[in-house]
Amino acid sequence: MTLENFLTFPIIAKIISLIFLCRALIAGKRHWLLDKLPVSKTIGACVGLVKLEGTAETEAPVVSTLTQTRCVYYKWRIDEKWIRYVKETYEEDGRQKTRMVKKEGSDTVASGSDRNLFYLKDEYGVIQIRPNWAKFESRQFFYKSCGPNNPLYYRHATRQEVDGSTHERTFYEDGVALHCPVYIEGYARPRQDIAAAEVISPDDTELFLISTNSKEYHKGRYNSRFWWLSIWGLVFFAGIGNLNWDDFVYLLIWATGWAVLTYNNLISLCQSADQGLANVEVHIKRRHDLVGNLVRVVTALRDFEKEVQKEVTLLRRQLEITKLEGKQESVTACLPAVRAVIEKYPHLKTDAAFLDLQVRIADTEERIALTRTYYNEIATTYNQRLKMVPYRLIARLGNIRTRALIIASDFERATVPARFAE
Amino acid sequence: MGILWIFLVLVVSFLTWVMGIYNNLVQARETVKKGLVQVDVQLKRRHDLIPNLVEAAKGYMAYEKDTLEKVIKSRQIAVNAVNVQDKIQAENTLTSALRGFMAIAENYPNLKADQHVLRLQEELTSTENKISLARQQYNEEVNRLNVSVQSFPDSIVALKTGFEKAAFFQLEQAEDRQVPQVKF
Numbered sequence: 152m153t154l155e156n157f158l159t160f161p162i163i164a165k166i167i168s169l170i171f172l173c174r175a176l177i178a179g180k181r182h183w184l185l186d187k188l189p190v191s192k193t194i195g196a197c198v199g200l201v202k203l204e205g206t207a208e209t210e211a212p213v214v215s216t217l218t219q220t221r222c223v224y225y226k227w228r229i230d231e232k233w234i235r236y237v238k239e240t241y242e243e244d245g246r247q248k249t250r251m252v253k254k255e256g257s258d259t260v261a262s263g264s265d266r267n268l269f270y271l272k273d274e275y276g277v278i279q280i281r282p283n284w285a286k287f288e289s290r291q292f293f294y295k296s297c298g299p300n301n302p303l304y305y306r307h308a309t310r311q312e313v314d315g316s317t318h319e320r321t322f323y324e325d326g327v328a329l330h331c332p333v334y335i336e337g338y339a340r341p342r343q344d345i346a347a348a349e350v351i352s353p354d355d356t357e358l359f360l361i362s363t364n365s366k367e368y369h370k371g372r373y374n375s376r377f378w379w380l381s382i383w384g385l386v387f388f389a390g391i392g393n394l395n396w397d398d399f400v401y402l403l404i405w406a407t408g409w410a411v412l413t414y415n416n417l418i419s420l421c422q423s424a425d426q427g428l429a430n431v432e433v434h435i436k437r438r439h440d441l442v443g444n445l446v447r448v449v450t451a452l453r454d455f456e457k458e459v460q461k462e463v464t465l466l467r468r469q470l471e472i473t474k475l476e477g478k479q480e481s482v483t484a485c486l487p488a489v490r491a492v493i494e495k496y497p498h499l500k501t502d503a504a505f506l507d508l509q510v511r512i513a514d515t516e517e518r519i520a521l522t523r524t525y526y527n528e529i530a531t532t533y534n535q536r537l538k539m540v541p542y543r544l545i546a547r548l549g550n551i552r553t554r555a556l557i558i559a560s561d562f563e564r565a566t567v568p569a570r571f572a573e
Numbered sequence: 574m575g576i577l578w579i580f581l582v583l584v585v586s587f588l589t590w591v592m593g594i595y596n597n598l599v600q601a602r603e604t605v606k607k608g609l610v611q612v613d614v615q616l617k618r619r620h621d622l623i624p625n626l627v628e629a630a631k632g633y634m635a636y637e638k639d640t641l642e643k644v645i646k647s648r649q650i651a652v653n654a655v656n657v658q659d660k661i662q663a664e665n666t667l668t669s670a671l672r673g674f675m676a677i678a679e680n681y682p683n684l685k686a687d688q689h690v691l692r693l694q695e696e697l698t699s700t701e702n703k704i705s706l707a708r709q710q711y712n713e714e715v716n717r718l719n720v721s722v723q724s725f726p727d728s729i730v731a732l733k734t735g736f737e738k739a740a741f742f743q744l745e746q747a748e749d750r751q752v753p754q755v756k757f
Contacts, residue, residue, distance in 0.1 A: 198706060199713035341710050346702035415724035419716075422723075426716045429741030433708040436744055441701040442753040444623075445694055448630075452690040455634045459686075462641045469645065504690050511698055 164387045171384030172405060175377050176412050182373030183416050184423065185336055185358060187536075189528035190366060193276040194514070195434070195521030197348050199426070200358070203335045204366060205273035207280075207327050213265045216307060217324040218292045224282060224361070225292065225326025226264035229308045230257040235315040260320070261308040271335060271350070275517065279342065279349040280335065280361070288362035290331065293324040327363055334369065336360040381405060413545050417536065424533045424554045427526035431557065434519045445511055449504045523557050530554045594730045601718040605739045608711035615704040626696055630689040637686055643670040708742045715739045 184200070191201045207223045215225035236251045266287075270277040297303055299318050308320065327333060337360070338353035352359045362369065388401035534553045537546045545551075647667035650659075719738045722731040730736075744750055 198709035199716065340713075341703070341706035346699040346706060348706060411725050415720075418723045419720045422716045422719050425719075425741055426712045429712045429715075429743065430709050432744050433705050433712070433742050436708075436742075436749055437701045437705040439749045439751070439753060440704075441697060444697050446753070448627075448690055448693055448697070451631070451634070452687060455638065455686055458638055459641060462638070462645060466641075466645050469649065504687060504694065507691060507694055511694065 168384040168386075168388035168401060169404075171380050171387060172401075172408060175380035175384060176408050178373055178380060179377040179412050180415070182358070182376075183412075184419050186370065186373055187420055187529070187532050188423065189525055189532075191339075191525060192521050193271065193273050193278040193348075195275075195430075195518050195525060197278065197339050198341065198430075199339060200353070200423075201335075201337060201339045201350065202366065203271055203273070203278065203337075203350070205271040205333065206330050207269050207333045208272045208277065208330065209267060209269035211267060212269075212329045213267045215265075215292060215324055215326055216263060217322055220292050220326065220328055222292075222326045222328045222331075223269040224264075224266040224287055224289060225324060226262070226287075226289075227293075227307075227322070227324040228262040229260050230321045230323070231260045231308075231313050232257045232317045232319045232321070233313050233315040234317055257321070258313045260313065271333065275521070278339070279347065280337075281349060281351045282361060284352040285337070285359045285361045287327065288360065288364055289325045289327050290363045291323075291325045292328075293322060296321045327361065331363055332365075334360075334362045334364060334366050336369075410545060413542060414549050417533075417542060417546060417549065417551050420529070420533045420536065421551060421554070424526065424530045427522070427529050428554070428557075431519065431522045431526055434515075434522050438515045438519060441515060442512055445508050449508050452504050527556050530556055591730055594727050595734060598718075598721055598727065598731055598734070598736050601714070601721050602736065602739075605711070605714045605718050608707075608714040612704065612707045612711055615700075615707045619700045619704060622700065623697065626693050630686070630693050633689050634686045640670065640673050643673070712741050715741050 185202070188200060188202055190204050191197045193203070193205070197203075209223055212221040212223060213225065214220070215222055216227050233256060235254050235256075237254055238249055239252045240247055240249050242248070266282045266285075269280050269282070271280055295303070296319055298320075299305070303322065304320055307322075312318070335350060336358060337350040338358070339348045339350045341347075342349045350359075360369070384405070385401055536542045537551065537553050644667065647663060647670050650663040650666065718736075721727050722736050722738050
């Protein structure tokens with residue numbers, strides 16, 4: 152059966168075309184959402200489907216085999232080229248004949264890879280990444296072809312060569328080096344052990360990506376996949392050369408599928424925007440619950456220090472007076488101990504607690520600001536979509552509304568004077 | 574006969590598909606419930622932990638202060654003592670008070686009141702972080718349920734079987750929204 156026969160063969164081709172259509176719709180589904188999500192920071196809105204940018208850091212890096220690079224992930228491979236002559240049967244003038252055919256190729260003689268749990272670091276902090284099942288897009292560490300004269304030739308692979316070897320081995324190694332900038336798409340969830348998040352593999356493992364390329368490189372990738380799959384579907388449905396009226400059935404199915412997909416995508420984008428807003432509330436609640444308590448704790452420490460200082464001063468004065476009078480010989484026995492008590496309080500220590508409080512309050516506000524930024528970004532994307540054709544029509548059909556951005560009130564816009572005197 | 578079989582296969586596959594959607598919805602709803610429970614676990618942890626930590630820090634502060642007070646008082650008595658008997662007794666009290674004080678200073682050189690407070694601050698923050706992470710996880714689970722309930726064709730199954738959207742985390746009281754006043 153030739154390809155053309157196959158393509159015009161009605162039912163199978165149409166089933167294949169529908170499979171393509173389904174693949175296209177699936178490619179469009181969660182990937183589309185991921186494409187629209189803003190990049191998160193390691194603090195703030197960092198639970199659920201996330202995109203992160205930063206550098207790969209770890210205390211226990213893996214060391215790559217070929218180049219001894221300290222990295223979080225690497226894979227290496229050694230290929231050996233061969234030329235073989237194979238017997239092939241063919242038909243000529245109705246008779247079976249055989250001939251020798253030269254074939255070229257290469258076999259992998261050795262390979263390996265390793266990865267380790269690592270941390271993504273950005274300007275706000277770190278987040279743990281569990282790279283099992285992740286898809287890596289890594290940078291090349293090493294690429295070299297050489298013959299047996301080179302000492303490298305036998306270093307990482309067996310001395311046994313493949314059948315018909317041309318004595319040329321090619322070494323490949325790539326990976327994600329330590330401190331290398333990385334871009335991650337994945338699913339973040341709270342860690343069990345400490346109060347932090349970690350990125351793990353989502354249910355759809357295709358969505359877990361660790362890449363050394365920038366986020367711009369990955370933008371719009373899923374869109375093109377959707378269109379290519381759709382066009383292939385059309386080719387299979389229509390066959391080659393004969394476009395019929397029933398080919399419009401495919402277009403109709405495709406258009407319905409696209410409308411449903413677009414509607415669903417708008418719904419999920421809308422929900423993500425709402426989720427972003429709810430996360431802002433979470434952080435505001437955190438501020439409300441936390442800052443008051445921190446202030447009370449620091450106040451308690453300050454009062455305590457005040458009292459203690461008062462007592463230590465009293466003790467010191469007592470010591471001076473008794474020394475001056477010089478008649479209390481028996482009491483001097485305890486003098487070194489009393490001195491030690493006084494030395495134990497050389498100065499106030501509340502400053503550390505106050506500094507700590509400042510850092511924590513600043514961090515709290517940073518978290519709120521980051522979640523608000525996140526929400527505003529996603530809400531802007533969402534609102535833009537709702538105003539664009541053809542999303543506009545679908546939004547009207549599905550009664551989907553825009554979301555308001557978080558903006559500052561007028562009194563918040565005014566400059567803030569640092570007032571010390573009441 | 575053939576047509577009947579095809580019909581039967583179609584019906585069965587349709588039912589399986591609907592069942593799959595329904596089961597997904599059930600799972601999403603249960604996960605939302607779990608998310609809420611996880612938040613409760615963290616809230617309960619805070620409720621149980623923080624008062625005790627505060628008490629511990631407070632207790633330590635009181636202990637340090639009391640010991641210091643005792644030292645001052647017994648020294649005063651020793652200074653003011655007139656006869657030898659009184660003096661010896663006062664001296665003994667002072668020595669034991671000082672010993673108590675030195676014991677804290679020597680046994681816990683790092684666990685002074687300020688250290689207690691710093692640790693308490695750290696614990697307060699990480700507790701709130703845990704709560705906020707659990708709440709964000711809950712929001713994520715609500716998102717999943719809501720997307721399933723609203724998107725086509727799952728929405729039809731959801732409508733027929735009475736699934737509803739869940740509510741994201743929201744502030745209940747207006748005062749929660751206020752910026753806390755830092756005043757000393």
